[in-house]
Amino acid sequence: MKDLKHYLWWEGKRRLRTVRVFAVFWLAADLLLWALPQSACAWISRESSVLSLLLNGSMFLAGLALAWYPVFVAGASWFTPRRSLEQLTGVAVEKQILAGLLLNVPVVFLLYVQCRIGMGLMAKLAWDGVSFFQIALSWPDFWRQALWEQAFFMPSLYLFFYLLFGRRGWKLLAYVAALGSASLLEFLLTWEMALPAAWLPWVTLAAEALLCGLLISACGRIARRRGY
Amino acid sequence: MREETKERLLLRMRQVSFSYDRKPLLRQIHLDVRPGRILGVAGGNGAGKTTLLKLAAGLLLPQEGTVERFVPEGLCPVSYCMPPGELPGWMTGRDLLAYYRHFFQDFRRQQAEGLLDSLGIPRNRPLYRLSSGQAVLLSLSLGLSRQACLYLADEPLSHIEPALRRDVRRFLLRYMPEESSLLMATHQLGELEYMLDELVILHRHTARQIETESIRSQYGVSAEDYFLAETGRGKPEAGTSGEGQGERREEP
Amino acid sequence: MEFDAASPVYIQIGERIREEIVRGLYRPGEKLRSVREYAVFYEVSPLTMHRAMQYLEAEGLVVTRKGVGSFVNPRMEASAARRMRESQARQFVEKMREMGLSGPEILELVQECVREEAEKGGKA
Numbered sequence: 001m002k003d004l005k006h007y008l009w010w011e012g013k014r015r016l017r018t019v020r021v022f023a024v025f026w027l028a029a030d031l032l033l034w035a036l037p038q039s040a041c042a043w044i045s046r047e048s049s050v051l052s053l054l055l056n057g058s059m060f061l062a063g064l065a066l067a068w069y070p071v072f073v074a075g076a077s078w079f080t081p082r083r084s085l086e087q088l089t090g091v092a093v094e095k096q097i098l099a100g101l102l103l104n105v106p107v108v109f110l111l112y113v114q115c116r117i118g119m120g121l122m123a124k125l126a127w128d129g130v131s132f133f134q135i136a137l138s139w140p141d142f143w144r145q146a147l148w149e150q151a152f153f154m155p156s157l158y159l160f161f162y163l164l165f166g167r168r169g170w171k172l173l174a175y176v177a178a179l180g181s182a183s184l185l186e187f188l189l190t191w192e193m194a195l196p197a198a199w200l201p202w203v204t205l206a207a208e209a210l211l212c213g214l215l216i217s218a219c220g221r222i223a224r225r226r227g228y
Numbered sequence: 229m230r231e232e233t234k235e236r237l238l239l240r241m242r243q244v245s246f247s248y249d250r251k252p253l254l255r256q257i258h259l260d261v262r263p264g265r266i267l268g269v270a271g272g273n274g275a276g277k278t279t280l281l282k283l284a285a286g287l288l289l290p291q292e293g294t295v296e297r298f299v300p301e302g303l304c305p306v307s308y309c310m311p312p313g314e315l316p317g318w319m320t321g322r323d324l325l326a327y328y329r330h331f332f333q334d335f336r337r338q339q340a341e342g343l344l345d346s347l348g349i350p351r352n353r354p355l356y357r358l359s360s361g362q363a364v365l366l367s368l369s370l371g372l373s374r375q376a377c378l379y380l381a382d383e384p385l386s387h388i389e390p391a392l393r394r395d396v397r398r399f400l401l402r403y404m405p406e407e408s409s410l411l412m413a414t415h416q417l418g419e420l421e422y423m424l425d426e427l428v429i430l431h432r433h434t435a436r437q438i439e440t441e442s443i444r445s446q447y448g449v450s451a452e453d454y455f456l457a458e459t460g461r462g463k464p465e466a467g468t469s470g471e472g473q474g475e476r477r478e479e480p
Numbered sequence: 481m482e483f484d485a486a487s488p489v490y491i492q493i494g495e496r497i498r499e500e501i502v503r504g505l506y507r508p509g510e511k512l513r514s515v516r517e518y519a520v521f522y523e524v525s526p527l528t529m530h531r532a533m534q535y536l537e538a539e540g541l542v543v544t545r546k547g548v549g550s551f552v553n554p555r556m557e558a559s560a561a562r563r564m565r566e567s568q569a570r571q572f573v574e575k576m577r578e579m580g581l582s583g584p585e586i587l588e589l590v591q592e593c594v595r596e597e598a599e600k601g602g603k604a
Contacts, residue, residue, distance in 0.1 A: 006330040017318050084314045087287050089331035266525045401520045422524045
């Protein structure tokens with residue numbers, strides 16, 4: 001377990017470096033918008049569509065990141081380039097994959113928080129009572145959907161198909177396959193098993209967790225053969 | 229010369245083959261590494277030097293054949309000195325020291341720190357802000373501070389300005405432990421000539437291992453000229469059977 | 481360090497060290513530098529340096545004690561040194577002859593050099 005802990009530490013440090021630019025950017029934007037008095041905001045939304053667009057856009061980026069990061073970045077790009085130093089450590093590939101997936105969770109969480117903050121701040125720029133920044137962040141069970149499915153489960157599916165296809169250019173295909181598999185699983189559980197509604201989320205969670213374990217070990221095996 | 233009744237080996241490769249993306253790179257490679265030796269792996273670009281080192285390190289698994297390691301008590305089998313380009317550029321010297329300490333049981337941190345200090349390499353600067361010479365010396369310091377029986381260095385002298393190359397050569401000679409061996413991939417044999425005990429020539433997917441002293445005594449040419457001739461790149465070989473007149477210096 | 485490709489490197493190094501010994505840089509019984517230090521200095525592999533030491537031992541110039549180091553053979557004959565000096569002198573005389581000097585001219589040349597050396601403050 002100690003090497004998993006160390007590995008989490010270093011991979012976490014690495015991720016932190018890549019996101020810190022964005023973190024600083026959003027922190028600054030948040031502070032700016034929070035400090036702007038309401039009268040100024042009203043003026044901006046009335047007179048300057050460009051400025052309004054810019055401000056909305058900067059917050060919208062967070063929403064975009066929330067949609068794009070979990071699979072396309074969290075899915076494979078931390079794992080697939082030639083990582084000689086990580087290989088040298090001799091830490092089991094499965095542990096490396098597990099660590100990578102675990103670290104997606106805090107990133108997705110922070111992105112979600114930023115989206116929420118952005119929505120609140122963008123309400124200040126509402127024009128005629130309509131705020132342009134309204135991401136459908138309707139995740140009634142945020143913990144299961146965003147932090148488990150988006151950050152952990154879907155990326156593991158994506159990584160599996162990505163490694164399976166084995167070609168660097170087939171990212172989109174891997175994404176489609178991952179989506180397809182997830183939908184298939186949901187279909188099987190909802191329709192075929194005809195479970196009572198109260199049970200469904202828990203059974204789904206259990207099934208996904210089981211599948212995830214299998215996926216991680218499968219990924220490990222494929223990765224070892226390919227020399228990752 | 230001393231005869232050993234039983235040849236002790238550190239590493240043995242037999243019939244090792246490796247292909248990248250179905251293109252064969254190494255075919256049926258044999259390699260013996262004895263203790264206390266310095267070996268140079270020479271070959272053109274893409275000849276498979278790095279691949280051979282990675283196979284020796286265990287970073288790659290051979291698709292055919294076997295790689296056996298015979299590790300004495302208390303040592304780790306292999307220490308691979310990463311080329312600076314493959315180390316994460318954002319890490320500082322201090323980060324790397326901590327990283328090595330976390331993951332490698334055999335790492336001697338005090339020694340590494342001492343080496344870095346004596347070389348004048350700042351520990352708080354990220355790798356991408358060090359000069360290429362400093363980066364190579366950092367990587368070598370880390371690698372040599374692991375207690376291994378076989379050290380691997382991938383072209384340590386390339387990208388180093390001529391004035392510093394001598395320092396790197398002397399560094400390697402000074403800090404290589406006794407009874408351990410060094411396997412070095414190199415582009416340029418000239419300056420390494422007398423440092424090498426054996427030469428491994430990679431050419432046309434095969435490897436030939438030969439003692440540098442044998443080259444000089446049998447063919448009377450420098451190891452570099454021999455290598456160039458064997459790989460069809462340069463001057464014709466001087467006469468065989470010990471007519472040792474030194475190298476001919478004609479222009480081709 | 482430049483070496484001749486014609487003869488084994490360890491012999492060439494052995495000869496260089498032999499010269500140093502004979503020239504008196506090391507006294508009989510004095511400890512030579514470690515193999516590693518020599519290897520770094522000459523930029524050769526430690527194995528080559530070990531062979532050079534073995535060569536010197538075989539030639540009777542050096543005695544190696546395992547774990548301690550190599551020492552100039554205290555029982556090295558003074559005649560070995562004398563022979564070395566004689567052969568150097570002979571080579572010198574031959575060279576001067578090739579350049580066309582006669583016997584007396586050679587002697588005069590040598591005396592001139594010795595005088596200059598003494599004047600410069602060095603030992604004659």
